[in-house]
Amino acid sequence: MEPAGAPGPLQKTPLNSVHRSLGAKMVDFGGWDMPVEYSGIIAEHLAVRTRVGLFDVSHMGEIEIRGPQALELVQWVTPNDASRLADGQAQYSALLYPTGGFVDDVLVHRFGPRHYFLCVNASNQRKDYEWIVANNRLDAEVEYAGEKYAQLAVQGPRALDTAQKLTSTDLAKISYYWFARGEVEGVPAILARTGYTGEDGVEIYIPPDAAERIWNRLLEAGREFDILPCGLGARNTLRLEAKMTLYGHEIDASTTPLEAGLSWMVKLDKGAFVGRDVLVGQKEKGLTRRLAGFEMRERGIARDGYLVRVDGEPAGFVTSGSPAPFLKKNIGLCYLPAGRAAVGQTIQVDIRNQPVAAEVVSTPFYSRQR
Amino acid sequence: MYPEDRLYTKEHEWIRVEGDTATIGITHHAQDALGDIVYVELPKVGSAITAGKSLGSVESVKAVSDIYAPASGEVLAVNGELTSKPEKLNEDPHGAAWLAKVRLSNPAELASLLNAQAYQFYLNEESAH
Numbered sequence: 001m002e003p004a005g006a007p008g009p010l011q012k013t014p015l016n017s018v019h020r021s022l023g024a025k026m027v028d029f030g031g032w033d034m035p036v037e038y039s040g041i042i043a044e045h046l047a048v049r050t051r052v053g054l055f056d057v058s059h060m061g062e063i064e065i066r067g068p069q070a071l072e073l074v075q076w077v078t079p080n081d082a083s084r085l086a087d088g089q090a091q092y093s094a095l096l097y098p099t100g101g102f103v104d105d106v107l108v109h110r111f112g113p114r115h116y117f118l119c120v121n122a123s124n125q126r127k128d129y130e131w132i133v134a135n136n137r138l139d140a141e142v143e144y145a146g147e148k149y150a151q152l153a154v155q156g157p158r159a160l161d162t163a164q165k166l167t168s169t170d171l172a173k174i175s176y177y178w179f180a181r182g183e184v185e186g187v188p189a190i191l192a193r194t195g196y197t198g199e200d201g202v203e204i205y206i207p208p209d210a211a212e213r214i215w216n217r218l219l220e221a222g223r224e225f226d227i228l229p230c231g232l233g234a235r236n237t238l239r240l241e242a243k244m245t246l247y248g249h250e251i252d253a254s255t256t257p258l259e260a261g262l263s264w265m266v267k268l269d270k271g272a273f274v275g276r277d278v279l280v281g282q283k284e285k286g287l288t289r290r291l292a293g294f295e296m297r298e299r300g301i302a303r304d305g306y307l308v309r310v311d312g313e314p315a316g317f318v319t320s321g322s323p324a325p326f327l328k329k330n331i332g333l334c335y336l337p338a339g340r341a342a343v344g345q346t347i348q349v350d351i352r353n354q355p356v357a358a359e360v361v362s363t364p365f366y367s368r369q370r
Numbered sequence: 371m372y373p374e375d376r377l378y379t380k381e382h383e384w385i386r387v388e389g390d391t392a393t394i395g396i397t398h399h400a401q402d403a404l405g406d407i408v409y410v411e412l413p414k415v416g417s418a419i420t421a422g423k424s425l426g427s428v429e430s431v432k433a434v435s436d437i438y439a440p441a442s443g444e445v446l447a448v449n450g451e452l453t454s455k456p457e458k459l460n461e462d463p464h465g466a467a468w469l470a471k472v473r474l475s476n477p478a479e480l481a482s483l484l485n486a487q488a489y490q491f492y493l494n495e496e497s498a499h
Contacts, residue, residue: 025405041431042406053487172487233405233432301409301429323408 007345013058014150014211022229026306030123034057044234048197052156052222053230057196057203058211061125062145063118069138072114074108077135077274079257082208082268085110085350090177090194093265094122095131096275097203099258100135100282104128106195107240111177117190119151119203135274149190154218155201155230155238157368161203162222166214167191171202185214193197194236198366240331241324243293243364249304250291252331258282259335261291261363289316292341294365296349300356307350308334315340319347324365331365332358338359371398371490373464377440377480378489384464385440387480389459391477394440395468396428396459399493404430407459412448421479425470427460441479443472 006096010033020028024035033048033172035056037044048051050273060145074082080093089110092196095103104124109117120128129144154163160171167180169191179192190205236246242262245251250260258279296302302321307314321332336347343362348355372378376386382400386393401407409429419425419439448470452458458467463490473481486494 035407036432040406042408237431301434303434323429325406325431 003162006288006309011059015056015058015209015215018212019056019229019318022027022232027232029059029114030121032122033287034059037233038229041231041233041237042325043069044230045050045194045237047200047226047228048156048230048238050157051225052154052158052162052201053197053234054215054218054227055153055155055230055235056211056215057153057235058150058152058208059122060151061120061122061128062149062205063120063129063132064143064145065116065118065132066141066143067139070116070370073132073136073140073142075273076138077132078106078108078229079266079273079275079279080108081270082108082110082116083270087112088178088180089263090192091180092177093126094251094257094262096257096273097253098274098278099253100258100278101129101253102251102255102257103253105245105251107192109190109192111181115119117145124247127193130237136194145186147208149205150208152204152206152211152215152223153197153201154204155195155197155199156225157200158222158225158227159199162218162227163191163204164223165221166217168352172266174202176200179345185210185217186295190288190331196244197238198244198364198367199238210247213239234325236320237322239324240320240322240333241326241364241366243333244292245333246320249253254355255335256282259287259290285314287338290338290341291319291336292336292345292360293365294332294334294347294349294358294366295361296332297346297357297359298349300349300354301330302332302334302349302351302356302358309350309370310345312348312355315347321349327365329365336360371451371485374486375376377485378492379438379440379483380492381438383437383438383440385480385483387474387477390477391446391471391473392441392443394437394470394472395466396437396463397489400428400435400464401460401463404435405427405491406431407456408492410452410456410459410469411461412452413445415448417445418475419445419470421476426458434478437469439472439474440483441474442476443474445470445472446469 019035078093108120195201345360424436
């Protein structure tokens with residue numbers, strides 16, 4: 001684990017003492033003191049795939065953009081087309097550098113025609129805020145709102161049954177990647193049908209001082225479904241099975257959305273935005289490398305940073321590698337030369353200096369039945 | 371918690387000596403810190419292991435950890451069941467989930483290892499940091 005960038009105390013979510021009292025193992029996650037597991041990563045992962053799990057994701061950052069120029073600013077700093085959003089709709093997008101590389105990946109929510117709400121990665125939230133402000137040539141109002149919200153993710157096939165007990169908002173009427181502003185346990189809340197696990201579920205944004213009460217109520221509400229509190233360990237294995245990219249692994253300043261297999265979030269026809277020129281060039285000339293998913297074919301587990309070979313020659317690095325607890329396979333993601341990234345391509349992963357066979361497979365590794 | 375019939379390393383292995391042979395495993399603390407263990411790589415029977423050097427590895431869902439030899443010797447047997455059932459290391463690390471049996475080549479090395487009380491004291495010190 002990398003040490004936090006700046007020395008100093010770890011940041012804590014409003015649920016820090018709750019995690020400790022539940023016996024969670026805590027880790028420094030990008031400067032945040034976060035639970036990595038409670039009962040065990042495999043048990044937590046399977047709870048989300050088959051029943052329901054509860055995650056504290058209050059470390060995630062929020063940035064709000066308001067004013068008559070709000071849409072224009074969002075359009076300028078993100079590659080997806082925010083003009084297609086209706087009130088109550090969300091979209092996956094990014095903040096890009098002029099090089100086309102990622103400042104961060106973000107979820108853009110439209111509260112109203114003059115009000116957008118961005119959910120961003122914890123360790124990037126200050127950088128993201130400063131990036132948006134620096135590119136705010138239109139004079140929209142940009143607010144760093146990370147301290148205004150705690151965020152809980154309820155994920156799994158019984159997630160809606162669990163969360164519905166706490167709110168009068170009809171969760172079944174919220175479509176995937178839409179949200180409602182309502183109440184949970186009598187406090188104002190944003191209820192979004194989003195997640196980072198590959199399962200159905202809701203992400204609930206609430207005032208920090210209500211987080212402990214709502215956390216406990218959700219655990220009670222989910223008891224009949226054998227809910228488990230889940231840590232960042234299971235969150236990582238769940239998102240990897242669903243091939244959802246992670247900042248600092250698949251995506252960073254040196255990778256573009258096209259290389260990362262996220263071309264669907266890039267709307268080159270929407271007008272100017274930061275990074276567009278480089279992406280247009282990549283699309284015209286073709287990519288030199290692309291993200292591929294692989295399964296180990298011989299015994300061994302690929303881990304982040306391991307060297308990947310094609311025909312014995314170094315070709316890239318594993319960006320995320322792990323056992324997949326639901327699929328019971330050892331899987332991973334890596335960048336490969338574009339001509340060698342097709343499904344069926346044989347590769348080798350160096351594990352403790354031994355090349356171990358793997359094969360590029362179709363992704364996502366896991367898709368839920370809808 | 372930590373049986374007194376064996377010695378411990380600061381890298382969280384144990385060794386139980388019977389005459390000139392010994393059984394090696396990882397400690398309860400090691401399996402707990404790793405979490406769900408999903409993969410074990412054991413040394414080959416007949417191979418030589420060297421005190422303080424890696425003899426194999428154990429992997430959980432989230433981490434890889436080398437296993438260091440508490441003492442030098444020749445591997446007489448390995449616990450092959452762990453290859454197909456690595457989770458046994460979470461369940462019974464001090465008993466059925468032993469890793470290897472060795473013939474010691476230099477029993478004097480054992481003098482530098484910790485007894486159960488010293489290992490427990492070491493763990494307490496570590497967790498206080």
